[in-house]
Amino acid sequence: MENAFLEFLGNNPNTKLLEFLITGREFDYSLTDLAENAGIGWSTLHRILPRLEKQGIVVKTREIGRAKLYKLNQQNEEVKKLISIYDGIIKKRLEQLEEKEAIKA
Numbered sequence: 001m002e003n004a005f006l007e008f009l010g011n012n013p014n015t016k017l018l019e020f021l022i023t024g025r026e027f028d029y030s031l032t033d034l035a036e037n038a039g040i041g042w043s044t045l046h047r048i049l050p051r052l053e054k055q056g057i058v059v060k061t062r063e064i065g066r067a068k069l070y071k072l073n074q075q076n077e078e079v080k081k082l083i084s085i086y087d088g089i090i091k092k093r094l095e096q097l098e099e100k101e102a103i104k105a
Helices: 004-009 015-025 031-038 042-054 077-103
Strands: 058-064 068-070
Touching: 004 015, 015 031, 015 042, 015 058, 015 077, 031 042, 031 058, 031 068, 042 058
Parallel strands: none
Antiparallel strands: 058 068
């Protein structure tokens, strides 16, 4: 199944990173985790992350040794709106899938 959020907002490194962070919004992640799980390159992450941090979308939560961990800033008003959009898109996609399954049955 294609990713409904990326289909809606566009499949690019920014939205891939945001989608990953929104999906795992309760957790914090190392830079390696962010790059690997969002499916973006290391250099791309280093280009995107400072901007998201400056905008208050992502916050550094802690350091473990040399690793810095980051998390989605759920207190940010724009992030709250993105989460609402994400949840709405996923809910609509699930409803569509349930309708298709009901028609098949």
